[in-house]
Amino acid sequence: xxxxxxxxYYLIISAVIFIIGSIGVITxxxxxxxxxxxxxxxxxxxxxxxxxxxxxxxxxxxxxxFFVMSVAAAEAAIGLAIILALFRSKQTIYVDEVNLLKx
Amino acid sequence: MPxxxxxxxxxxxxxxxxxxxxxxxxxxxxxLERKISAFAQNRxxxxxxxxxxxxxxxxxxxxxxxxxxxVPKNADKFFxxxxxxxxxxxxxxxxxxxxxxxxxxxxxxxxxxxxxxxxNVGLLFILAMTSVGVYGITLAGWSSNNKYSLLGGLRSSxxxxxxxxxxxxxxxxxxxxxxxxxLNDIVNHQLAWDGWxxxxxxxxxxxxxxxxxxxxxTNRAPFDLPEAEPELVGGFNTEYSGMKFGMFFLxxxxxxxxxxxxxxxFYLGGWALPVPAETLGLKDGSIALAAAHFLVFFIxxxxxxxxxxxxxxxxxxxxxxxxxxxxxxxxxxISLLNVLLTALGVLYLK
Amino acid sequence: MTLSVVLFAVLSILxxxxxxxxxxxxxxxxxxxxxxxxxxxxxxxxxxxSAQFIAALxxxxxxxxxxxxxxxxxxLLNLGDEEKLKYKVNPRQVIxxxxxxxLLVMLGTIYVTNVSVAGFNxxxxxxxxxxxxxxxxxxxxxxxxxxxxxxxxxxAIVGAIVLAKRKLN
Numbered sequence: 001x002x003x004x005x006x007x008x009y010y011l012i013i014s015a016v017i018f019i020i021g022s023i024g025v026i027t028x029x030x031x032x033x034x035x036x037x038x039x040x041x042x043x044x045x046x047x048x049x050x051x052x053x054x055x056x057x058x059x060x061x062x063x064x065x066f067f068v069m070s071v072a073a074a075e076a077a078i079g080l081a082i083i084l085a086l087f088r089s090k091q092t093i094y095v096d097e098v099n100l101l102k103x
Numbered sequence: 104m105p106x107x108x109x110x111x112x113x114x115x116x117x118x119x120x121x122x123x124x125x126x127x128x129x130x131x132x133x134x135l136e137r138k139i140s141a142f143a144q145n146r147x148x149x150x151x152x153x154x155x156x157x158x159x160x161x162x163x164x165x166x167x168x169x170x171x172x173x174v175p176k177n178a179d180k181f182f183x184x185x186x187x188x189x190x191x192x193x194x195x196x197x198x199x200x201x202x203x204x205x206x207x208x209x210x211x212x213x214x215x216x217x218x219x220x221x222x223n224v225g226l227l228f229i230l231a232m233t234s235v236g237v238y239g240i241t242l243a244g245w246s247s248n249n250k251y252s253l254l255g256g257l258r259s260s261x262x263x264x265x266x267x268x269x270x271x272x273x274x275x276x277x278x279x280x281x282x283x284x285x286l287n288d289i290v291n292h293q294l295a296w297d298g299w300x301x302x303x304x305x306x307x308x309x310x311x312x313x314x315x316x317x318x319x320x321t322n323r324a325p326f327d328l329p330e331a332e333p334e335l336v337g338g339f340n341t342e343y344s345g346m347k348f349g350m351f352f353l354x355x356x357x358x359x360x361x362x363x364x365x366x367x368x369f370y371l372g373g374w375a376l377p378v379p380a381e382t383l384g385l386k387d388g389s390i391a392l393a394a395a396h397f398l399v400f401f402i403x404x405x406x407x408x409x410x411x412x413x414x415x416x417x418x419x420x421x422x423x424x425x426x427x428x429x430x431x432x433x434x435x436x437i438s439l440l441n442v443l444l445t446a447l448g449v450l451y452l453k
Numbered sequence: 454m455t456l457s458v459v460l461f462a463v464l465s466i467l468x469x470x471x472x473x474x475x476x477x478x479x480x481x482x483x484x485x486x487x488x489x490x491x492x493x494x495x496x497x498x499x500x501x502x503s504a505q506f507i508a509a510l511x512x513x514x515x516x517x518x519x520x521x522x523x524x525x526x527x528x529l530l531n532l533g534d535e536e537k538l539k540y541k542v543n544p545r546q547v548i549x550x551x552x553x554x555x556l557l558v559m560l561g562t563i564y565v566t567n568v569s570v571a572g573f574n575x576x577x578x579x580x581x582x583x584x585x586x587x588x589x590x591x592x593x594x595x596x597x598x599x600x601x602x603x604x605x606x607x608x609a610i611v612g613a614i615v616l617a618k619r620k621l622n
Contacts, residue, residue: 005458015560015561017468017491019553026548028476032485036475036485036523039519040476040488043495047499050502050507053504053581054582055578058581062506063595074608077609081612083526084529084530228512231509235512235517238524242486245482245524253528253531260525261525264518284584
């Protein structure tokens, strides 16, 4: 019932999501939105991995997604802690206002 | 495809029954809560609408329907309306994988009592839905543009994140013993030993942890800090009125029912009859046996609901730091230890 | 056949739309909710690929844990709408969109021309998507990466506490 969708469609969707994420990283100023755009890119890659894994009948793609998710969780904890520390010292989370190496 | 059409019809009937059942259970909960709290405080409680006040919850709902729906001027209109819908729909969505009795054979078709109880990621689905359930409350707190609501929403998300961990870890013990993530398998595993291999006997520590975290995840007293009325006016639902408030109310009671049902399924033997079915002369797959199973299950759920209400009217609310200490410094280490011991037990005894 | 095509189309269009909401909305909470919705749609796409365990994990980890944390931080910092920059045309945006479009064309051509795999076999895919199969693989063949991830997560917890804690004095 579900065979009718070719692999290319999944890959194109994932490419589009990846590009949306990368545009978000480049254009936004708010550190939290940049962080969320990075999550978008990670998820686009996950979609590629899962679709290859299902189409090739090979489990390692899904194992990889599992690791990507763990790394994303670690990244969320650290990234948000950095954003909190940044806000505490500079009272801003706009990345273009954080332009001093030392304060 | 006639098979898929039958499947869709079956699923729709079950879904309607489940959604209707949840609403009725919520009404029952409201009535029980008011009666038991009245009893605990030496009052009479509702006794005007219907015999012994049994129609009181319906009167309450009609009252809420007729109330004016107020949206604060500076609130975020979209999320303010979305939040209660989200709360209620997620509370109902959990029921997609919950079984409430065994199966019935009609012709050559085996019908499980539950929408999709034998899906093999059922337990993960439940954990996912309980962790997503926090969005309704958090968004309600944020979108109302009110400091009390915001504090309630913040408290709720912190509390949910903290207690979700111990909840998940306590369930790992059960997964280790059962070897399956499907709720049907978890209950069937407890049917051995003439229906007495309940997980509460194999996992007493896990049971206590799950019970405590279930109180915390449903925001029930003594963990009702998100809506602590002496400190936060009404907490996250301060700015809600009319049926939007009613939906939060329904979601809370639906969550309470869900938690009781989950405790029964995971730890208290599910629908296990106290005596073997053969001695009662009931056949596997017959409607009578399914009904008997459902009855046993329902009585257990009612007793747990009573327990939930009893605790609410007996134990005072935690302070915020006590809540966090309990979650992170006591429950989490104990549940980790429980997982370790269970794993050793499964490895060497099974 | 048509059912699965409709399902795929709806899921993917909603996924792309919510991704766009994430990067275009002014208020971070709206972005975050767009992303949560996006994660649900991706979980749906994983289900069409018969990867049920990954779909459940997607909702559990991303929507249930990471995004709750993000929303918690946004609410804690009490952020408002992102203000506009002083100048009208932001060169970074122009360059970003241009680069993005170029990357899309590149990836698109590679994917459409160079990928050729055997068709989707539902039985095999459904078998490898189960928790049991993945668990077996994880704890036998991939045991070392699992341990490494455990160490990484511990380090992340310690790091987050050190970073977020106020100075004691």
